[in-house]
Amino acid sequence: MAAPPSAYKDRHFLAVIGDEDSVTGLLLAGIGHVTPPPDAQKNFLVVDAKTENSTIEQAFDNFTQKRKDIAIVLINQHIAEKIRGRVDTYTEAFPAVLEIPSKDHPYDPEKDSVLKRVRRLFGE
């Protein structure tokens, strides 16, 4: 029943998909990581008004499915809204997807995919 150790053994990093301020702050905390060249992959994505949804989706899929070294994916709630379908259908335990508030968008517990499941559980 429990996930085998191989599923999470090598997961050390956090990944961020967020607006510039959130990403900057989190990078200041020291979560930023770039894999060694030649395939330098960043574990963060800055999203602004011009970023395409497909880019966000691609980054989300990359962090959740392809990369095996990420333990937690942080995503700004207003960005999660843009790819809501993806986020809601994602139910794996590893990596954990966490919706975080951003400076301009206060946190709304109604939209959180996990809290939605919690509420559905209690039949509300």
Add this chain to the structure above:
Amino acid sequence: MSGAGDREAVFPTRQSLGAMKNKLKGAETGHSLLKRKSEALTKYRAEITRRIDEAKRKMGRVMQIAAFSLAEVTYAVGGDIGYQIQESAKQARFRVRTKQENVSGVFLPQFESYTTEGNNDFGLTGLGKGGQQVQRCRETYTRAVETLVELASLQTAFVTLDEVIKVVNRRVNAIEHVIIPRTENTIKYINSELDELDREEFYRLKKVKSNKQRDNNAAEQEEKASKRRGSDKENADDPGATDILGEQEDQDVIF
């Protein structure tokens, strides 16, 4: 065929009856154990849900404070430092480690944050001015990320636990509604079949006995009859007894 509903394909023998009874006992034990497990996990999940709720609120507050301190930095440095920071991020200082916690036989993952010392990507950020604010902002954000990690481990535990509870409940229901009734059906079937055999056997014995009796009676009758007939015959054709009245021709008497 007796016993409505499905049953297992077994031969109705005493041996398989014993096996089925054992199976039923096992299923009942398993059912009560799983039920208790499911209850324990559900209780734990309620606890986690409460903690998630708390942590989410805390996260809201912490992130707000962090955003504010970042605004301070922007003001103190006098310009956007985002680009500089994104470019200088190389090695993660803040990392997480995963371990497992065992809750009634379920392994729940937990994240534990740790910082690797020695590499500091942002040594030069805020060198000109606002270094203090940058330092404070880093601390604030580090605390915020710690909260996030805590929340993430709660959330992962919740997801895992939810999955496990579903599986356990499914098993409980399967045992309760499929396996136990089916086993009971099978036992009923075997019992009725064995009874049937018993009745058949009994009837057969009775039949054999009555046949035997009839045969005996017949033989007795026969014997009696033959005895009686024997005495009649004795009377009837005794070779020694001659006809006195002289049905036979007299022999000529010659003088």
